[in-house]
Each structure stands twice: as C-alpha cells, then as structure tokens.
Amino acid sequence: AINAQRINDTLQLSCQWGATPDGGMNRLALNDDDALVRRWYIEECVKVGCDVTVDAMGNIFAVRPGKQQGPPIAMGSHLDTQPTGGRYDGILGCLAALEVLRACHEAGYETKHPLAAIVWTNEEGARFIPSMLGSAVWAGVRSLEFGQSRVDEAGVSVREELERHRFLGVTASSHEAIPLKAHFELHIEQGPILDAAAHPVAVVTGVQAFRWFEIKVQGRGSHAGTTPMHLRHNPLTAFCQMALSAEQLAVQFGGLATIGRVGSLATQSTNCIIDDIVFHLDIRHHDDDKLDQLEAAIRESFAKIAAETLGVRLASWEALTGSQAVKFDPFAVDCVRNACKPYPKEEIISGAGHDSVNTSKRCPTAMIFIRCKDGVSHHPSEFSTREDIAIGGSVLLDAVCRYDSA
Amino acid sequence: AINAQRINDTLQLSCQWGATPDGGMNRLALNDDDALVRRWYIEECVKVGCDVTVDAMGNIFAVRPGKQQGPPIAMGSHLDTQPTGGRYDGILGCLAALEVLRACHEAGYETKHPLAAIVWTNEEGARFIPSMLGSAVWAGVRSLEFGQSRVDEAGVSVREELERHRFLGVTASSHEAIPLKAHFELHIEQGPILDAAAHPVAVVTGVQAFRWFEIKVQGRGSHAGTTPMHLRHNPLTAFCQMALSAEQLAVQFGGLATIGRVGSLATQSTNCIIDDIVFHLDIRHHDDDKLDQLEAAIRESFAKIAAETLGVRLASWEALTGSQAVKFDPFAVDCVRNACKPYPKEEIISGAGHDSVNTSKRCPTAMIFIRCKDGVSHHPSEFSTREDIAIGGSVLLDAVCRYDSA
Ligand SMILES: NC(=O)NCCC(=O)O
Ligand SMILES: NC(=O)NCCC(=O)O
Numbered sequence: 001a002i003n004a005q006r007i008n009d010t011l012q013l014s015c016q017w018g019a020t021p022d023g024g025m026n027r028l029a030l031n032d033d034d035a036l037v038r039r040w041y042i043e044e045c046v047k048v049g050c051d052v053t054v055d056a057m058g059n060i061f062a063v064r065p066g067k068q069q070g071p072p073i074a075m076g077s078h079l080d081t082q083p084t085g086g087r088y089d090g091i092l093g094c095l096a097a098l099e100v101l102r103a104c105h106e107a108g109y110e111t112k113h114p115l116a117a118i119v120w121t122n123e124e125g126a127r128f129i130p131s132m133l134g135s136a137v138w139a140g141v142r143s144l145e146f147g148q149s150r151v152d153e154a155g156v157s158v159r160e161e162l163e164r165h166r167f168l169g170v171t172a173s174s175h176e177a178i179p180l181k182a183h184f185e186l187h188i189e190q191g192p193i194l195d196a197a198a199h200p201v202a203v204v205t206g207v208q209a210f211r212w213f214e215i216k217v218q219g220r221g222s223h224a225g226t227t228p229m230h231l232r233h234n235p236l237t238a239f240c241q242m243a244l245s246a247e248q249l250a251v252q253f254g255g256l257a258t259i260g261r262v263g264s265l266a267t268q269s270t271n272c273i274i275d276d277i278v279f280h281l282d283i284r285h286h287d288d289d290k291l292d293q294l295e296a297a298i299r300e301s302f303a304k305i306a307a308e309t310l311g312v313r314l315a316s317w318e319a320l321t322g323s324q325a326v327k328f329d330p331f332a333v334d335c336v337r338n339a340c341k342p343y344p345k346e347e348i349i350s351g352a353g354h355d356s357v358n359t360s361k362r363c364p365t366a367m368i369f370i371r372c373k374d375g376v377s378h379h380p381s382e383f384s385t386r387e388d389i390a391i392g393g394s395v396l397l398d399a400v401c402r403y404d405s406a
Numbered sequence: 407a408i409n410a411q412r413i414n415d416t417l418q419l420s421c422q423w424g425a426t427p428d429g430g431m432n433r434l435a436l437n438d439d440d441a442l443v444r445r446w447y448i449e450e451c452v453k454v455g456c457d458v459t460v461d462a463m464g465n466i467f468a469v470r471p472g473k474q475q476g477p478p479i480a481m482g483s484h485l486d487t488q489p490t491g492g493r494y495d496g497i498l499g500c501l502a503a504l505e506v507l508r509a510c511h512e513a514g515y516e517t518k519h520p521l522a523a524i525v526w527t528n529e530e531g532a533r534f535i536p537s538m539l540g541s542a543v544w545a546g547v548r549s550l551e552f553g554q555s556r557v558d559e560a561g562v563s564v565r566e567e568l569e570r571h572r573f574l575g576v577t578a579s580s581h582e583a584i585p586l587k588a589h590f591e592l593h594i595e596q597g598p599i600l601d602a603a604a605h606p607v608a609v610v611t612g613v614q615a616f617r618w619f620e621i622k623v624q625g626r627g628s629h630a631g632t633t634p635m636h637l638r639h640n641p642l643t644a645f646c647q648m649a650l651s652a653e654q655l656a657v658q659f660g661g662l663a664t665i666g667r668v669g670s671l672a673t674q675s676t677n678c679i680i681d682d683i684v685f686h687l688d689i690r691h692h693d694d695d696k697l698d699q700l701e702a703a704i705r706e707s708f709a710k711i712a713a714e715t716l717g718v719r720l721a722s723w724e725a726l727t728g729s730q731a732v733k734f735d736p737f738a739v740d741c742v743r744n745a746c747k748p749y750p751k752e753e754i755i756s757g758a759g760h761d762s763v764n765t766s767k768r769c770p771t772a773m774i775f776i777r778c779k780d781g782v783s784h785h786p787s788e789f790s791t792r793e794d795i796a797i798g799g800s801v802l803l804d805a806v807c808r809y810d811s812a
Pocket of ligand 1: 089353629631
C-alpha cells in the first residue's frame with residue numbers, strides 16, 4: 001500500500017527546485033532546476049533497487065526487476081513545468097511512480113514483470129516547442145534529429161542542454177531499444193469536471209485532438225498622432241477581431257481555441273501603430289473531423305478579416321505541432337476502472353495532451369486523473385489535496401498490479 | 407540661400423549613426439549612436455562660428471552671435487528616433503538648422519539677433535517615457551529631477567546616460583537660464599494631408615492635445631486544453647473588445663486612439679490562457695473638451711467590458727503623460743506663412759507632439775511641415791524628397807530672417 005504521508009511530502013520536497021515565491025513553479029525543461037530534480041529523482045530510484053537508463057532525448061527509465069525478464073510495466077510522466085506553472089502537473093505522476101516503487105521495495109513485493117518509473121523530457125512545450133517531445137521521439141512520432149535540434153527563444157538547443165547537464169544518454173531513444181509492456185500515467189485533471197462533480201478520481205479513456213499554429217498578421221507601422229483612423233494599416237485591429245472570432249467559432253463547434261502568446265517581430269512603441277502581430281493559436285476537439293471543421297472555419301474567418309482590414313494581410317500560417325484524438329487501450333483502461341472501484345469516479349476524455357498520447361501508439365496505455373482545485377492548471381494556484389494525491393497513488397499501484405497479474 | 411545639395415547630403419550623412427539595414431533608423435535617445443551624432447553635430451556648429459552650451463538635460467544650444475546681444479532666435483528639433491523609425495522625423499529639423507547656420511556663415515550674413523540651433527533630448531519618448539522630455543524640463547513643464555530620473559526598460563536612467571556620454575551639462579536646463587527670443591521648427595508632416603493635396607509645405611498653426619495611459623487587465627491563466635470556453639477568465643478576450651471599442655469611439659468623437667504596446671507581466675506560453683495584459687493607450691484630439699469626452703467614453707466602455715468578462719478586471723489605469731491643445735504665436739506663424747508664399751501650401755494643426763509644444767509656453771513659436779510620402783512616419787519607409795527638403799530649409803531660413811528683421 002501507498003504511504004500517504006510520504007507521497008505528499010516527497011512531492012513537495014521535489015518542488016524545492018524551481019519553486020517561485022507565489023507558491024508555483026518555474027522549472028522549464030532542461031534548465032538548471034530541471035537538471036537538479038532529475039539527478040535527485042534518479043538517486044531516489046536507485047535507492048529502491050532500480051537500474052537507470054537515460055536515452056538520447058534525456059528520457060529517464062528507472063527499472064525495478066520483476067520475477068520475469070522482458071519489457072517493464074511503466075509509470076511515466078514529466079518533471080518540467082510551465083514558466084508560471086504549478087506543483088502537480090506532471091510532477092504528481094513522477095512522484096507517484098516513485099512512491100509505488102518505494103512501497104513495493106519496502107514490502108519486498110516482487111511483481112511478475114519489471115516495473116519502470118519514467119521521466120519524459122520536455123512535456124510542456126513551454127521552453128522547446130512542440131510539447132510531449134521526449135515521448136514523441138521514443139514513439140517514433142518525431143525523429144531524434146528533430147527532437148535534439150529544437151531550440152528555445154534564446155536559440156539554445158535540446159542537444160546542447162542535454163550535453164551541458166550530462167543527460168545525453170547513449171541508449172537510442174526508441175520504443176524498439178527500450179520497449180514497454182504498458183504505460184500508466186497518473187495526472188491532475190487540469191480541468192473542472194472532477195471538482196464540479198466532487199469526485200476525487202477519474203478513469204481517462206482517451207485524449208482529445210489538438211493543433212498549434214504560429215500566425216503572422218502584417219500591417220504597416222505609422223504615427224499614432226498623425227494617421228487618421230480610416231487610413232491606418234493596423235494589424236492589431238485585425239488581430240483583435242481574429243481572436244474574438246476564433247473564440248466564437250470554438251464555442252460554435254464545441255471545441256476550444258486559445259491564443260496563449262502574442263507579440264511582434266518589430267519593437268513596439270507607445271506612439272506607433274504596430275507593424276506586425278505574431279501569435280500562437282491552440283485549437284482542440286474530442287473529434288478529429290470536428291477539429292478539421294473548426295480549423296477550416298477559423299482559416300476562412302481570419303482570411304476574411306484580413307481582407308476587410310485596410311493594408312493588412314495574413315503573412316504566414318505555420319503548423320507547429322498537433323495530435324489526433326486518442327483512445328486508450330481497453331484492457332489497461334479496465335485495470336484503472338477496477339482500481340478506481342472504491343472511490344466515486346468519473347470517466348473523462350483528457351483535454352490536455354500527455355506523454356501517454358505518444359506511448360499509446362507503441363504499448364497499451366491508460367491514465368488516471370485526480371481532482372484539482374477549481375480545475376485550474378498551468379498557474380501557480382494549481383492545487384490538489386493530500387487525500388486526493390494518496391487516492392491517486394493507490395489507484396496507480398492497484399492498476400499496475402492488476403495489469404501485472406493478468 | 408540654402409544649398410539644396412548640402413542640406414540633403416548632410417542629412418543622409420548624419421544617418422550613418424543608427425542606420426538599420428531596411429533603410430530606416432534605430433537611434434534611441436542617449437544610446438551610443440545618439441551620442442555620436444550629437445558630438446558630430448556640435449563640431450559642425452562650432453565650424454560655423456557657434457558657441458555651444460549643453461544643459462543639465464543634455465539639450466544642445468549652438469548659438470551664432472548676431473549684431474545685438476540677447477536671447478537667440480532658435481531653430482530646434484531632435485536627433486533621437488523610434489526603434490523602427492525613419493531618417494527625417496526630427497533629424498530634418500536639426501539638419502535644416504545647421505544648413506541655415508552654414509548658409510549665413512558662408513554669406514557672411516549678420517543677423518540682428520543671435521541665431522541658435524537646438525537639439526532637444528529624448529523627443530520621441532520611445533526609450534524614456536514621456537516624449538518631448540528635454541524641452542519639457544527647459545520649459546518648466548517637468549522638473550529636472552523628474553527628467554533625469556526617467557528610466558528605460560532596462561532600468562537605466564537619463565542621468566546615467568548623460569553622465570556616461572559626458573552630456574550632463576553644468577548649465578541649468580531652464581528657459582530662465584537659457585532664454586529664447588523665438589523657436590522655429592521644421593518637421594516632416596508625418597501625416598497624409600500634404601501628400602494628398604500634392605503640396606510641398608504647410609504652415610503649422612498649432613498642435614492637437616494628447617494623453618498616454620498604461621492599462622492593466624487582469625484575468626487568470628489556466629490550461630488551454632482543459633478549461634471550457636465558458637469558464638475562462640481570459641484577459642485577452644476583454645482586451646480585444648477594448649481595443650476595438652477604443653478605435654470605434656475615436657472615430658465617433660473625431661479623434662484618434664492607438665494601442666502601440668501590448669504585453670504581459672507574466673510569461674506567455676502557447677498552451678496557457680494569458681494571465682494579464684498590459685498595454686499603452688494613446689488618445690488625441692484637436693479640441694481639449696472633446697478629448698475629455700473621448701477619454702470618459704473609453705473609460706466607461708473599458709469598465710463595462712471588464713465587468714462583463716468572467717473573472718477579468720481592470721487592475722490599473724495610469725496616466726503616463728499628455729498635453730493640452732496648443733495654438734502657436736500669431737506673429738511667428740505669420741513669418742512662416744509669408745515665407746511659404748512662393749509654394750502651394752496648406753495650414754495644418756499638427757497631429758504629433760513636438761518640442762515646439764513646450765517652447766510655445768515660453769517664447770513665440772511656430773512650425774513648418776514638409777510633405778512625406780504616403781503620410782508614413784515612425785516607420786523605416788518614411789521619406790521626403792530632396793526638393794521638398796530644400797523647400798523646407800528655404801522656408802525656415804526665410805521665416806527666421808523675417809522674425810529677425812521685424
Ligand atoms: N499536461 C499538459 O499540460 N501538457 C501540455 C500539453 C498540452 O498542451 O496539452
Ligand atoms: N514628432 C513626433 O513623432 N513626436 C513624438 C511625440 C508624439 O507622440 O507625438
């Protein structure tokens with residue numbers, strides 16, 4: 001059984017690296033704090049009898065032997081955070097995996113299959129775009145070359161950071177070099193469903209589809225005091241209409257549309273009409289076809305707005321990343337469902353992308369969600385109770401044991 | 407008479423400091439390039455027999471003696487530019503003043519009153535807010551302490567930069583220590599009126615009123631993939647409505663409204679709803695009362711939008727700077743009007759603020775505009791022809807001589 005005190009205390013302990021004064025976290029992938037928490041995590045896994053492999057993307061695989069040889073049943077998530085993130089997103093999954101290993105070790109419990117705790121590199125996509133990068137390379141969704149060559153805003157690459165921190169493993173980052181028997185991931189819901197239902201835990205049956213775009217609207221800067229309103233080539237006017245239109249269309253199609261980054265390539269100045277606007281658009285839907293329709297409607301609307309705004313054009317529209325809707329493995333989901341039996345629960349399709357999206361392409365995969373306060377995530381106020389965290393850890397342990405003994 | 411070749415060549419020569427590859431200028435106030443062009447300018451003035459005084463705001467007064475003692479008739483403007491500015495805004499006025507001094511020197515022409523060329527510090531307000539700072543301190547509109555303590559985005563102060571470049575003069579920056587008999591300023595129109603009328607030159611009768619504000623809209627960041635559209639606290643949604651509303655109200659009241667800077671205090675991330683939006687609003691009107699009404703209407707509209715957007719509030723609204731509408735001195739304007747006689751001309755109220763707004767409070771002031779292509783300014787494509795520049799220089803010389811001999 002899970003030690004409720006220990007799982008919570010160790011989770012908070014692990015947040016010493018990257019903590020912010022507002023109670024949140026800023027531990028961008030492969031920064032110094034991320035490197036420190038990874039080293040600490042490896043040491044803790046070694047203490048409970050694990051062999052640790054780091055692959056060429058810096059993904060960490062800590063494997064505890066079972067009675068049989070062969071691929072391990074894995075419990076994976078991520079330790080990186082958003083720049084203004086919380087203490088639970090990803091961190092919970094990795095720390096719960098460690099707790100399962102500790103509990104087995106303490107009880108001298110030998111599983112049939114080996115067990116693995118996995119830390120996937122750069123899940124958030126906040127420092128290096130795209131998100132879920134380490135698991136994507138492992139799953140063959142992205143090439144190693146693509147993964148290692150991603151750069152942050154300062155131009156520093158994943159490979160450079162892996163080398164600097166000595167996390168550039170010699171083992172190939174691939175599902176062939178490092179096969180998994182199954183992948184279970186415990187995560188906070190990051191949404192409002194469990195909180196509204198007052199249920200602690202959910203069986204996650206799949207993940208919705210999403211796409212990211214970088215869009216540039218080009219106008220022409222000029223003087224704020226001398227350019228009459230009707231002669232302006234103002235990209236901000238078009239951008240504002242686009243943002244509101246994308247939100248309306250998302251509601252209309254039953255999906256989501258978010259603009260999370262907005263800026264200019266040119267320097268801005270108080271008395272200058274802005275020259276260009278560059279922004280990121282994130283759209284999501286449970287249904288692949290409906291996401292196609294939403295994207296088409298947004299493209300049509302943006303083109304129309306640009307055409308109707310004097311001297312403004314849609315200068316570029318680049319697809320950054322995306323993923324189809326995913327349905328998790330029925331048997332792995334059943335293991336979670338049975339493990340959830342003791343608790344009031346929901347069945348949820350995840351709104352957020354997770355490393356499990358990638359693992360699901362290569363091994364039976366399922367996820368567990370626990371409730372988070374007000375459904376808030378990617379924010380310093382992100383919070384889950386000690387009780388819910390203990391329930392999540394217990395469900396993870398139980399689901400893994402069910403899969404192991406099947 | 408003006409040397410048409412020389413005024414144009416010298417203007418382009420002076421743009422070697424701060425030129426950008428796109429043909430524009432980036433010579434922010436008191437940066438290294440601004441210091442270099444100022445030193446060069448002083449040397450050129452000394453060559454034609456000027457005594458140079460630098461005041462405690464770094465304003466440069468190059469005075470050529472006349473037959474009589476007493477305050478000089480000044481020709482002033484600025485050498486600093488926007489970060490993505492052009493080669494004419496401000497620069498033309500300073501270089502035309504130098505050409506007038508050169509022409510008088512060459513001809514051995516002795517004016518009754520001394521003549522002065524003035525370079526005012528930080529007119530643009532792009533590096534140090536507010537704009538027209540050096541002339542504001544000279545005019546007593548702002549205190550010396552206020553002027554020297556302005557900081558740029560990196561926290562560097564005007565005083566530090568003046569010291570670093572040895573431009574912190576010992577003479578007090580004040581209209582009492584350095585009185586002027588009159589102030590004439592030649593400038594590009596920066597707007598579309600002359601270009602549309604196909605006239606080279608305009609008599610400027612005054613300057614419209616303007617106000618700058620810094621406004622913060624606070625929402626709450628959360629996850630782009632999990633937060634339903636109807637539960638978002640998205641400040642961007644409110645901001646977009648505010649921007650569009652401000653533009654509509656400006657049209658309705660016959661004024662201008664521009665948002666030239668927009669960003670966040672929190673770091674942005676593609677899959678996070680933005681936490682806060684901070685932006686600058688610039689509003690202008692020819693009529694002080696109408697500007698009051700426009701401001702009141704915008705305040706009401708923004709408050710309503712914030713109140714109607716879930717979880718979003720107008721967190722702050724700070725006045726940064728502003729100026730009342732200005733009417734220039736009738737006699738000085740008449741000197742310009744008579745000097746413009748040979749050319750097809752317009753009478754214009756300036757849309758942009760100028761150092762002449764401040765000098766007009768302390769001495770008779772008037773301005774001359776020349777045409778610029780498509781009315782574009784504060785942009786690398788800003789352009790005035792060699793012919794129009796020569797006309798502007800001739801009008802400046804003639805207006806100053808008319809004032810001098812009155
Ligand atoms: N779990 C999580 O926040 N992942 C980030 C990827 C996404 O944007 O959904
Ligand atoms: N002339 C000029 O562009 N001045 C800047 C001050 C303003 O914003 O009007």
